[in-house]
Amino acid sequence: MKYLLLKHxxxxxxxxxxxxxxxxxxxxxxxxxxxxxxxxxxxxxxTGEFIDAQALAPGGAFVRYDGxxxxxxxxxxxxxTKDLIAGxxxxxxxxxxxxxxxxxxxxxxxxxxxxxxxxWLEVRPFLGETPAVTE
Amino acid sequence: MNETLLRELVPVVIGVLVxxxxxxxxxxxxxxxxxxxxxxxxxxDPPRDPKAWLVAVGxxxxxxxxxxESSRRGRELAVRAEPPAGPAxxxxxxxxxxxxxxxxxxxxxxxxxxxxxxxxxxxxxQIATAYLVxxxxxxxxxxxxxxxxxxxxxxxxxxxGTVLRxxxxxxxxxxxxxxxxxxxxxxLTRQLTALTREPEVGGLLALMLLHHARRASRTGPGGxxxxxxxxxxxxxxxxxxxEGVAILQAALARxxxxxxxxxxxxxxxxxxxxxxxxxxxxxxxxxxxxxxxxTGSPVVRLNRxxxxxxxxxxxxxxxxxxxxxxxxxxxxxxxxxxHERAGDLEQAAGLYAEASxxxxxxxxxxxxxxxxxxxxxLLHK
Numbered sequence: 001m002k003y004l005l006l007k008h009x010x011x012x013x014x015x016x017x018x019x020x021x022x023x024x025x026x027x028x029x030x031x032x033x034x035x036x037x038x039x040x041x042x043x044x045x046x047t048g049e050f051i052d053a054q055a056l057a058p059g060g061a062f063v064r065y066d067g068x069x070x071x072x073x074x075x076x077x078x079x080x081t082k083d084l085i086a087g088x089x090x091x092x093x094x095x096x097x098x099x100x101x102x103x104x105x106x107x108x109x110x111x112x113x114x115x116x117x118x119x120w121l122e123v124r125p126f127l128g129e130t131p132a133v134t135e
Numbered sequence: 136m137n138e139t140l141l142r143e144l145v146p147v148v149i150g151v152l153v154x155x156x157x158x159x160x161x162x163x164x165x166x167x168x169x170x171x172x173x174x175x176x177x178x179x180d181p182p183r184d185p186k187a188w189l190v191a192v193g194x195x196x197x198x199x200x201x202x203x204e205s206s207r208r209g210r211e212l213a214v215r216a217e218p219p220a221g222p223a224x225x226x227x228x229x230x231x232x233x234x235x236x237x238x239x240x241x242x243x244x245x246x247x248x249x250x251x252x253x254x255x256x257x258x259x260x261q262i263a264t265a266y267l268v269x270x271x272x273x274x275x276x277x278x279x280x281x282x283x284x285x286x287x288x289x290x291x292x293x294x295x296g297t298v299l300r301x302x303x304x305x306x307x308x309x310x311x312x313x314x315x316x317x318x319x320x321x322x323l324t325r326q327l328t329a330l331t332r333e334p335e336v337g338g339l340l341a342l343m344l345l346h347h348a349r350r351a352s353r354t355g356p357g358g359x360x361x362x363x364x365x366x367x368x369x370x371x372x373x374x375x376x377x378e379g380v381a382i383l384q385a386a387l388a389r390x391x392x393x394x395x396x397x398x399x400x401x402x403x404x405x406x407x408x409x410x411x412x413x414x415x416x417x418x419x420x421x422x423x424x425x426x427x428x429x430t431g432s433p434v435v436r437l438n439r440x441x442x443x444x445x446x447x448x449x450x451x452x453x454x455x456x457x458x459x460x461x462x463x464x465x466x467x468x469x470x471x472x473x474h475e476r477a478g479d480l481e482q483a484a485g486l487y488a489e490a491s492x493x494x495x496x497x498x499x500x501x502x503x504x505x506x507x508x509x510x511x512x513l514l515h516k
Contacts, residue, residue, distance in 0.1 A: 046275060047275070047279065048277075051267075092272070094242045125495070127495065128495055129498070
């Protein structure tokens with residue numbers, strides 16, 4: 001079963017630890033955080049559960065169709081949008097429980113003082129392509 | 136080159152290498168390498184004796200690996216370079232491979248991958264493509280699975296139940312990429328029926344054939360899911376149905392009923408009817424009773440409620456739903472259907488919409504959304 005572990009810059013339930021923004025951390029704290037993320041992906045590769053990991057830049061815009069022969073309309077970027085996606089991991093695991101366990105581990109990424117930042121991660125199941133054969 | 140023949144040889148050749156003294160994990164790796172080379176070179180330069188070719192190349196790959204290992208560790212080569220031929224109980228070897236690859240200690244996903252590679256003779260890349268997983272991830276999954284079962288004795292009788300579950304999982308994956316997993320599952324189950332006389336193996340093969348016979352009619356344009364009641368029954372594959380029914384009857388005649396035989400019996404009754412209304416729903420309910428007795432599964436109870444509604448009307452269907460946990464997947468879909476049958480379109484539309492939000496696959500979600508839309512349209516007429 002495939003799951004998306006979604007990291008948000010903003011959005012989701014209120015943070016339990018105020019870890020500030022990364023540019024306020026020491027270089028060592030930043031390095032430790034980045035290393036943790038890389039190790040997490042490497043561990044997923046080792047266990048045969050890794051599908052994809054991507055990070056998103058905070059910028060960008062909303063785009064929509066505006067009728068035949070007209071250029072698409074763009075809106076944004078919005079500096080103060082409430083929900084901002086930072087990136088994701090896609091994993092392929094045996095169960096929902098395993099997905100939750102992994103998200104819990106990822107949320108322990110170190111922040112200031114090496115303490116776990118306890119960030120909220122959104123876990124979402126993928127819809128499969130094949131329906132179960134039941135009639 | 137006949138790729139199916141090549142794939143059939145893979146478990147046999149692994150068996151030969153293991154009997155010559157290779158451990159399963161190394162033998163399996165060596166044969167996979169030989170297989171990849173065969174796929175590459177056979178089209179231009181087919182061998183006279185494909186099996187001997189695979190054994191020779193596989194054994195050489197195995198020795199190369201062992202030599203590299205030994206020189207790295209500064210130890211002497213323990214395996215004889217020229218093994219004795221020995222007798223070849225190939226069928227037992229292959230049966231043991233089924234058991235080993237589906238060993239209960241393995242997570243299901245790993246058992247599926249290992250079975251497809253070692254018993255099915257698929258390459259890691261083909262398996263990875265079929266399951267939409269990066270090749271490196273699939274390779275890791277397989278090598279971890281092999282480490283997990285390393286040292287387990289190869290000569291013990293295994294758990295046939297897990298083997299059948301793994302094969303049924305592969306079958307349900309259907310068709311994606313360049314490998315038809317449903318057809319592959321049928322091939323592997325058919326091969327298994329030649330290795331053991333256990334009636335449940337026949338039951339599973341019959342079930343697969345009877346479902347497979349309806350495959351063309353199960354999807355409409357753009358992958359749209361067509362429910363049983365609306366399928367064009369003239370497109371059902373009567374050859375597969377005949378074969379499935381014959382295999383099922385032979386299995387049932389052994390008088391050791393199991394869940395796959397019961398499910399196949401239900402599929403056979405559907406296959407036997409020209410329309411939904413001509414279907415022998417009373418007998419289907421009886422088979423669901425058997426299935427429920429065998430499995431105690433709440434999913435079976437849910438499906439049984441639908442059959443009860445077809446046999447005795449929606450009221451009886453609702454009664455059969457009592458005691459079922461509403462949190463069950465497809466519960467909303469079933470109640471939606473029963474409400475529609477009972478003429479309560481308002482409720483049905485809402486429940487179809489609820490069911491679509493709980494669907495676990497795209498075709499199911501789209502189908503249930505369409506059902507909700509259709510019923511709403513009826514409401515507003």
